[in-house]
Amino acid sequence: MAPLPSFIRCALMNKRSARPARRPETGDEAVLDAPDDRLSPALVAAGRGEYAVAAALLTATRSAAAWENHDRYVRHLAAFARSRPEWFDAWHTAVPQDPGVLLVGTQLAVDRVWSSPARAELLREVSPLITAAARADDRDPVPWRIALDHARGSGAGHRYVEELWEAAVRRAPHHHGCHVAALRYLGTSWHGAHRECLDFADRAAQDAPADSLVQALPARAALGYLTDGCGPEVPRARLDAAADRALALSERLPAADPWPAGIRNELLYVLLRLERWADARTQLALVGPYATSFPWDRFSDDPLGHFLRLREHLLTPGPRPLPAGPAPWSPVPLGGHGGHVRAGDH
Incomplete structure (x- = not known):
């Protein structure tokens, strides 16, 4: 585990010899933020108003402890739900305590208020959702990644962020999303x-x-x-x-x-x-x-x-x-x- 810099606990005092990869043909096509082959069917089904494929996808990544994919899928599904909420609303109504729906709902709640001038105040109202998502599966580091993002957006104190960080890396010592969230908190705070x-x-x-x-x-x-x-x-x-x-x-x-x-x-x-x-x-x-x-x-x-x-x-x-x-x-x-x-x- 990489410890957070000492300046998070006090005021900041001082401010390849690898083989070349084979080059595939790029062509003229390009897509933005494309889903992979596992996420695509979930988004297609969600576009029809169906949530079962998305729910099964998050259950599978959670069961396999595939936390990097789990995190990416949560982000994509929340982004889709922001513009097409019907399928998510149906999912939440049918199984409100499902760990997947709690996690996507938490990410969605953070995303919706992030650009607001009242972000810090609005994010405080999201805290119970993060707690519920974390309790739904104690192994999952993704609620803790969201909590770190939440802490950055709400201007949380350094001691609290240290506690979040320690909880995150206990669950997944090398989870990329949690590391990026911590890095961004450090860059924003100092x-x-x-x-x-x-x-x-x-x-x-x-x-x-x-x-x-x-x-x-x-x-x-x-x-x-x-x-x-x-x-x-x-x-x-x-x-x-x-x-x-x-x-x-x-x-x-x-x-x-x-x-x-x-x-x-x-x-x-x-x-x-x-x-x-x-x-x-x-x-x-x-x-x-x-x-x-x-x-x-x-x-x-x-x-x-x-x-x-x-x-x-x-x-x-x-x-x-x-x-x-x-x-x-x-x-x-x-x-x-x-x-x-x-x-x-x-």
């Missing part, structure tokens, strides 16, 4: 503390298995630094090391697959900012057609279009460096860290 965030991410990655998504956590911390524009400068070598660790993980995961698409899109941004063009093109091939909203929605209201413009530029023959000015990935000099970060990013 704006500009990027070295400390990288310390936390590096320790977590060192402790995690080689095929764990936590191996990509340092690259996520590097992305936070590169898009912030605040705080002490982080040495270039440290950013490269974070990218290298994520590259090694990416090569172990299936190519052109929606499951690792999130970490690959994040890594692609980091590689572009570091001007590692060859690595970026290789990573783009591994991404395949699977664009994700994050991180491109930080720079555009059309994240898929943003991704497509970036891909076109990288794959066009000619000089590799992207042009200055209104380029498709909003570059700024590396010493200036990064572009605009939307307030309340969730």
